[in-house]
Amino acid sequence: MRIGFIGLGTMGGPMAARLLDAGFELTVHNRTREREQPLAERGAQRAASPREAATGAAVVCTMVSDTPDVEAVLLGEHGAAAALEPGAIVIDMSTISPEAVRRLHASLAEREVALLDAPVSGGSEGAQQGTLSIMVGGDGAALERVRPVLEVLGRTITYVGPSGAGQVAKAMNQVIVAGTYAAVAEGLALGVAAGIDVEAAHRAVSGGAAASWGLTHRGPNMLRNSYPLGFRVRLHRKDLGIALDTAAELGIPLPLAAYVAQLETGLIKRGYGDEDVSAIARVVREQGGLDS
Ligand code: NAP
Numbered sequence: 001m002r003i004g005f006i007g008l009g010t011m012g013g014p015m016a017a018r019l020l021d022a023g024f025e026l027t028v029h030n031r032t033r034e035r036e037q038p039l040a041e042r043g044a045q046r047a048a049s050p051r052e053a054a055t056g057a058a059v060v061c062t063m064v065s066d067t068p069d070v071e072a073v074l075l076g077e078h079g080a081a082a083a084l085e086p087g088a089i090v091i092d093m094s095t096i097s098p099e100a101v102r103r104l105h106a107s108l109a110e111r112e113v114a115l116l117d118a119p120v121s122g123g124s125e126g127a128q129q130g131t132l133s134i135m136v137g138g139d140g141a142a143l144e145r146v147r148p149v150l151e152v153l154g155r156t157i158t159y160v161g162p163s164g165a166g167q168v169a170k171a172m173n174q175v176i177v178a179g180t181y182a183a184v185a186e187g188l189a190l191g192v193a194a195g196i197d198v199e200a201a202h203r204a205v206s207g208g209a210a211a212s213w214g215l216t217h218r219g220p221n222m223l224r225n226s227y228p229l230g231f232r233v234r235l236h237r238k239d240l241g242i243a244l245d246t247a248a249e250l251g252i253p254l255p256l257a258a259y260v261a262q263l264e265t266g267l268i269k270r271g272y273g274d275e276d277v278s279a280i281a282r283v284v285r286e287q288g289g290l291d292s
Contacts, residue, residue, distance in 0.1 A: 003026050016039055027055075028047065050079050050080040054081075084108075092115065094119065098167040116146065117163060121170065133155070137168075199223065221276060232276070233272060240257055266283065267279055267283065
């Protein structure tokens, strides 16, 4: 099965490498063409455009930044859609708007091409190790046809419903991350301000009801006030925007997500957009005067 893979960034690069190592025939394309070179050295064919990457491919994977980027690589000039044969399947693994997914789904359906929205959680480590959690929306039969592809990339592959449902699940994930990180930052700030042995306290609360991935893996960043990647603040802010837009369409408030989105907007404005999301603690610490 030939796969066209478009978008070879932090996530897409290692994901494409895993597919090559698993024996799939791969044609790769990246806007910054040099990023194709390491994959070409491992046996991938290079393509000059998304359209060329899709030519002759049964499956096309896209892993680009945001909604307009997915629209551009699929439907734009030199986009993949024009080259796809009826029966082909597009798996978009980027995190984008569920509403846009439904529009893209309808547009590709006119060409008898299926679109699965399959955003992921698990970070760059998960992309490298093939341990991503993949949330899939779209046609269930199309998912079964590409399951062997997804099994190379993820440890859990969960069908969550029709087109756009995968992106809604991912938005849920990002709302939960927002609240968790903000609460971890506040809890740790309390201990720092009180002057107790906060590393011991961190160990203690990590074993109780407050345990979470964010507390265990990002709490130490917050205590050091140092935020190496990780997952960029600006990408998480984009994802909270998707969640808040979706909530607005549904007419429900998400006050916690809205608050954290505001903190992240301020961080980006002040030049911290490329730090890890745990930099939310930077603001909490500043508000408490902990670093002055
Ligand atoms: P990244 O490192 O910034 O890579 C983005 C890739 O998309 C780059 O290869 C970029 O090309 C390409 N691209 C962006 N806009 C494009 C356009 N208009 N046309 C063509 N190519 C375009 O981002 P990433 O971390 O891999 O994230 C990719 C997606 O996965 C995002 O939606 C993100 O929210 C999601 N995600 C990321 C993580 C994570 O931990 N990083 C975890 C889960 C999900 P250039 O090389 O030319 O810039």
